[in-house]
Amino acid sequence: MASSLAAAGTLTTALAPGAPAACERSDRALVAAALDGDATAIDGLFRRHWPLAFRVALLIAHDHAAAEDIAQEAFVAAVGRLEQFDRRRPFGPWLTKIAANRAIDWTRARGRRREVGAPALDASAADVVDTLSAELLAALAALPLDQRAVVVLRHLLEWTPGEIARALELPRGTVNSRLRRGLDALRATLGDEAAS
Amino acid sequence: MSRARPPREAVVVHVASRRRRRGVDAALGARLRAAAPVDPAAAGRAHAAAMAAYAARPAGAATESTRSRRRGARALLAAVVVALLGAIVLSPAGARVGDWIGRTLDPPPTRPAAVLPGEGPLLISGRDGSWTLDRALRPARLGEFTEAAWSARGNYLLLNRGDTLFARDRDGTTRWSLARPAINRVAWSPGDGYRVAYRSGRELRIVAGDGSGDRLLAARSAPVTPAWQPGPPGRHTLAWGPP
Numbered sequence: 460m461a462s463s464l465a466a467a468g469t470l471t472t473a474l475a476p477g478a479p480a481a482c483e484r485s486d487r488a489l490v491a492a493a494l495d496g497d498a499t500a501i502d503g504l505f506r507r508h509w510p511l512a513f514r515v516a517l518l519i520a521h522d523h524a525a526a527e528d529i530a531q532e533a534f535v536a537a538v539g540r541l542e543q544f545d546r547r548r549p550f551g552p553w554l555t556k557i558a559a560n561r562a563i564d565w566t567r568a569r570g571r572r573r574e575v576g577a578p579a580l581d582a583s584a585a586d587v588v589d590t591l592s593a594e595l596l597a598a599l600a601a602l603p604l605d606q607r608a609v610v611v612l613r614h615l616l617e618w619t620p621g622e623i624a625r626a627l628e629l630p631r632g633t634v635n636s637r638l639r640r641g642l643d644a645l646r647a648t649l650g651d652e653a654a655s
Numbered sequence: 656m657s658r659a660r661p662p663r664e665a666v667v668v669h670v671a672s673r674r675r676r677r678g679v680d681a682a683l684g685a686r687l688r689a690a691a692p693v694d695p696a697a698a699g700r701a702h703a704a705a706m707a708a709y710a711a712r713p714a715g716a717a718t719e720s721t722r723s724r725r726r727g728a729r730a731l732l733a734a735v736v737v738a739l740l741g742a743i744v745l746s747p748a749g750a751r752v753g754d755w756i757g758r759t760l761d762p763p764p765t766r767p768a769a770v771l772p773g774e775g776p777l778l779i780s781g782r783d784g785s786w787t788l789d790r791a792l793r794p795a796r797l798g799e800f801t802e803a804a805w806s807a808r809g810n811y812l813l814l815n816r817g818d819t820l821f822a823r824d825r826d827g828t829t830r831w832s833l834a835r836p837a838i839n840r841v842a843w844s845p846g847d848g849y850r851v852a853y854r855s856g857r858e859l860r861i862v863a864g865d866g867s868g869d870r871l872l873a874a875r876s877a878p879v880t881p882a883w884q885p886g887p888p889g890r891h892t893l894a895w896g897p898p
Binding site for chain 2: 518523532535613642
């Protein structure tokens with residue numbers, strides 16, 4: 460099994476003659492095709508939605524290696540539960556909900572465990588971003604987990620507070636108050652222009 | 656010159672998008688995206704794992720899914736027919752017929768609603784913790800352990816709290832514990848039960864069944880549960896996912 464796209468070269472997909480490209484099909488059509496055994500449909504769903512799941516996991520967990528594991532496991536879990544998926548709903552938010560909840564669980568578990576022989580916090584993500592992004596990452600990491608998660612879901616994914624409340628199984632008022640406190644804290648750290 | 660009206664669906668989507676974006680800080684969203692670039696190597700590894708998981712699905716999964724949907728549709732149709740019949744016959748004159756339908760379709764239970772098919776307890780784990788269920792499905796909570804596993808003969812339970820692995824006997828006494836960061840994917844060897852494999856973060860590690868000799872097997876491994884090959888006592892062959 461190829462361990463990375465970088466090692467294996469450009470990823471290509473084989474399409475059945477006459478089949479529409481995965482990028483042209485809706486999520487509903489891709490899920491239906493995947494259930495019927497079309498591997499290109501899973502490829503299409505992955506390319507369309509995995510990057511966002513990875514971003515969510517990275518911004519919540521603040522650990523590059525953990526974010527990769529979380530986002531990978533979330534997609535593998537979604538593939539395993541495809542038969543139970545309600546196709547009337549969009550696939551992307553379902554996947555990112557799984558990734559967000561797993562990232563929250565991972566971060567809570569990291570906060571509980573004793574640091575016996577624990578590896579240094581992975582700083583590789585900061586190596587590839589600019590200074591402004593590094594400041595934002597640091598400010599996000601300084602937020603309590605509960606505030607960080609809702610800020611990411613609201614402003615990166617543009618979920619409504621109601622959708623966030625359902626995904627995280629919280630009262631809507633709790634989501635709104637965590638959003639306010641999180642944005643206030645970011646504003647105080649980064650200045651008004653960063654989080655207005 | 657008349658302008659064509661947009662399709663109704665497009666208007667609805669546009670309004671919903673405006674509602675969703677109200678209150679969203681677009682600049683912050685752009686900065687969040689820039690601060691979390693996608694690593695192509697990570698994407699490649701995840702893609703390989705996703706395609707492998709899809710290929711490993713049972714051969715009849717897709718067909719079974721279609722059959723299941725058809726069964727559901729037939730059940731729904733049958734329920735609608737029964738409801739209509741019930742509405743028709745349950746007049747005072749038809750009450751006896753209605754009673755006959757009720758007794759035929761929903762006979763009184765002659766045995767407990769559900770029991771386990773075997774003697775031993777059932778172990779259940781999830782995000783909210785772990786439980787055992789006895790044969791009558793009475794639960795006993797084990798604690799906030801997101802992962803649990805029986806030993807080879809069911810005499811011990813392996814319980815994962817995330818930062819500590821516990822081995823308890825059937826009386827609930829902790830026989831040994833092991834503290835490691837981010838414990839996940841535990842697997843107790845069958846047969847003699849003398850080995851436990853688990854991941855600590857991305858490391859694959861092995862510890863003896865009595866909690867001694869904890870050691871690193873691989874610095875990086877895929878996030879899949881390792882699997883012990885069934886075999887004679889004293890022989891321990893482990894399958895695990897490469898990174």
